[in-house]
Amino acid sequence: MNKADLVAAVAAKSGLTAKDSAKAIDAFVTAVEEALVKGDKVSLVGFGTFETKLRGEKKCRNLRTKEEIVVPATNVPAFKASKTLKDKVAK
Numbered sequence: 001m002n003k004a005d006l007v008a009a010v011a012a013k014s015g016l017t018a019k020d021s022a023k024a025i026d027a028f029v030t031a032v033e034e035a036l037v038k039g040d041k042v043s044l045v046g047f048g049t050f051e052t053k054l055r056g057e058k059k060c061r062n063l064r065t066k067e068e069i070v071v072p073a074t075n076v077p078a079f080k081a082s083k084t085l086k087d088k089v090a091k
Contacts, residue, residue, distance in 0.1 A: 036052050039052060045082070047081075049082075
C-alpha cells in the first residue's frame with residue numbers, strides 16, 4: 001500500500017474527501033516526526049509505539065580498500081507493534 005492507496009482507504013472509511021484525508025495523514029506524519037525529533041515517544045493504544053533508539057558506534061571495513069572505518073552512534077526511528085496488532089496480523 002502506498003500513500004495514494006492509504007489516502008483512498010482513509011477517505012472511504014471516514015467519509016472525508018481524498019483531499020482532507022491526505023491533509024490528515026500528512027498532519028499525523030508531521031506530528032510523529034516532530035515528536036521523535038524532540039525525543040518523545042508516540043504511543044497509539046492498540047496499534048503500537050513510535051520511538052527513537054540509539055544505534056551504537058560500530059567498526060566497518062571498506063571492502064574495496066580494506067580500510068577500517070568507524071560509523072558513529074546515531075539515533076534511529078523505531079516502531080514496536082502492540083500485542084493487539086500482532087494478534088490481528090498473525091491470524
